[in-house]
Amino acid sequence: MKILVIGAASRLGKYLIPLILEGNGSKRNELILTYHHSEIDFSAMGVNPEDVVVEELDITQSSQVLYIMLKHTPPLTVHLAAYTNVAAPERDEKEKELCSRINIVGTNNIALNVAKLRGKLVFPSTDYVFNGEKPGGMYTEMDLPNPLNHYGWTKWYGEKRVLKWLSPDRVLILRMSIKRRPFDHEVAAIDMWTSAGYVGDIALEIALAIANFDRVIEILDQRKPIIHIGTARRSIYDLAVKLNKGTEKEGQVSKTTREKIEKDTGLKLAQDVSLNSSLWDREVKPQL
Ligand SMILES: NC(=O)c1ccc[n+]([C@@H]2O[C@H](COP(=O)([O-])OP(=O)(O)OC[C@H]3O[C@@H](n4cnc5c(N)ncnc54)[C@H](OP(=O)(O)O)[C@@H]3O)[C@@H](O)[C@H]2O)c1
Numbered sequence: 001m002k003i004l005v006i007g008a009a010s011r012l013g014k015y016l017i018p019l020i021l022e023g024n025g026s027k028r029n030e031l032i033l034t035y036h037h038s039e040i041d042f043s044a045m046g047v048n049p050e051d052v053v054v055e056e057l058d059i060t061q062s063s064q065v066l067y068i069m070l071k072h073t074p075p076l077t078v079h080l081a082a083y084t085n086v087a088a089p090e091r092d093e094k095e096k097e098l099c100s101r102i103n104i105v106g107t108n109n110i111a112l113n114v115a116k117l118r119g120k121l122v123f124p125s126t127d128y129v130f131n132g133e134k135p136g137g138m139y140t141e142m143d144l145p146n147p148l149n150h151y152g153w154t155k156w157y158g159e160k161r162v163l164k165w166l167s168p169d170r171v172l173i174l175r176m177s178i179k180r181r182p183f184d185h186e187v188a189a190i191d192m193w194t195s196a197g198y199v200g201d202i203a204l205e206i207a208l209a210i211a212n213f214d215r216v217i218e219i220l221d222q223r224k225p226i227i228h229i230g231t232a233r234r235s236i237y238d239l240a241v242k243l244n245k246g247t248e249k250e251g252q253v254s255k256t257t258r259e260k261i262e263k264d265t266g267l268k269l270a271q272d273v274s275l276n277s278s279l280w281d282r283e284v285k286p287q288l
Pocket of ligand 1: 125
């Protein structure tokens, strides 16, 4: 199948693209990859650039999105392009505006044009659509979002735009949290909880959903096309220890608290945005 991947130079794209290219079983997919400013690192992906088509695209420009869609008419689009810096919009109005433009206007442009061409869309969203105040976390797909930070708001509004233009049988919104290995910081909170996973592992789950798009929609059977994907609920500190295991940073992460990070950064942090992924783990995945 022909698949358009927008935002191919993203962290997630690096792990996901080789998996999508391989496709399901014997047949490889035909990929059109778009980048913005940063170039796609094909050697890191282990992908031959000659096996794919590469296009430049700024998703905030509706005419560019339409041009790419009309040129390639992809039956399936995977939208990975986003403004993902959570802290900057909290401190700077210009960054806030840019974040909204990319995550809301850009996503609207993609969803609208996918709908015009009667295509299908996979849209990764985030655990930050929740404010983290639910006791014990483990948010389900039925819980109502109420984000704590601007990034979370823009991703939730992005979800709404996607659901506005595309009928529930033409879109999959996959909420998740992804982390690099080793862990990005030297300290980690013992009193903040997450179900984030290593980006390479989460990419495998997303690739499975993409390869089985129609079957996933069939299993959801008219329910909202939103699925939580994650690992077990654990503290950020425990996650950092797990991610660092076997790396050059093993045993090097120190404990801290949410209060201390909030004081040091001036940011308000969510306490528990862990996602309940039982719909995916126990109901959908076993039927694929
Ligand atoms: N990171 C996480 O923990 C996390 C968690 C949940 C969901 N997600 C979602 O997963 C997806 C991928 O996340 P990621 O962390 O892998 O992203 P990332 O590494 O921050 O990459 C984002 C990509 O979007 C591109 N982009 C930004 N503005 C653009 C524009 N106007 N037009 C076209 N492309 C543009 C960037 O290109 P340039 O740099 O060249 O501008 C970059 O390649 C996003 O939808 C994100 O919200 C991420």
